Amino acid sequence: MQYYALVGDLKQSRQSSDRKALQELLLGTxxxxxxxxxxxxxxxxxxxxxxxxxxxxxxxxPILEICDRIRYALSSQNGIxxxxxxxxxETAIERKQSILADGPAFWNARYALAQVQDHDYYNTRTLALRMGENCHEQLETLVNQVLVLQDQVASKWKNTQLELARHYLSSHGYERVSQTQVAKEMKLSTQQVNTTVQAMGWFAFLDTRKETERVLQTVLGGVDS
Structure with a gap:
């Protein structure tokens, strides 16, 4: 049976002024x-x-949505x-102790994490995917380039833009909701949200993310287990 393994870490967490609060935020997320x-x-x-x-x-x-919820829940920190x-x-799976599981899924996840570290595109890269040798290599390459480009876009978001991304993803994931609803939830004017959304390219970002995830689910979900 095939799985997605996810591994991650916080960048420069030891330099945090309040490591206890940071760990509590991570645990809560x-x-x-x-x-x-x-x-x-x-x-x-x-x-x-x-x-x-x-x-x-x-x-x-919805693996990309899950990654984005983690990323933006922690976006006030130094990075992820x-x-x-x-x-x-290849081992037994203990539901409450994922650290006990091992096999190609985790080997590939650790390889992908190393790629983020080693090829960070000027410290903007946050996420990579690895499927393994001779396994949908063209799809893997395309997905990773999409992720790199989207990380470049998101790296330029500041202040209200990051707050909108954090709120939207924590409240709605990749679901499409109206700007009027978002404005009401964030206690902003519809014009403020409209201006922020346009400056971010938010819905293009969201739709691309969702379509990339759909393709992964369609292709990999059909792999023989």
């Missing part, structure tokens, strides 16, 4: 996602080594790196 996406999880998201985390997901999981790996698991 993991716990919230474990509740929201529990039916998509083979092993729950967990924190290890203080600022690192991992989880194991079934192929129907994540690697997604596709593949099998």
């Amino acid at each position: 993991m716990n919230s996602l474990n509740i929201r996406y529990t039916e998509h999880m083979a092993a729950l998201l967990m924190v290890n080594s203080g600022d690192a985390f991992q989880g194991l997901f079934f192929l129907d999981a 790196r994540m690697g997604i790996g596709f593949g099998s698991i």
Whole structure:
């Protein structure tokens, strides 16, 4: 059976002025996602080594949405790196202890994380995908280039733009909702939200993200288990 493994860490977390608050935020984010996406999880998201985390997901999981919820929940911090790996698991899977699981899915995830670290595109890259040798290589290359480009776009978001991304993703994920609704939720004017959304290219970003995820689910979900 094939899975998505997710591994990640916080950049420069040891330099945080309040590491306890940072760890509590990370733990709270993991716990919230474990509740929201529990039916998509083979092993729950967990924190290890203080600022690192991992989880194991079934192929129907909205994996990019989950990564974005993690990223923007923690966007007030120094940054985050994540690697997604596709593949099998060769050990027993303990649902509450994903750290005990191992196999190609996690090997590929760690490889992807190393790619984010080694090829960071001027410190803007946050996410990479690895499917393994001789496995949908063209799709992997295309998805990674889309992710790089979107990271470049998102790296330029500041202040209200980041607040909008954080609020939107935490409240709605990739679901399309009206700007009027977002304005009401954020206690901003519709004009403010409209201006922010246009400056960010928000809905183009969101639609591209959602379509990339749909393609992954369609192609990889059809792989023989």
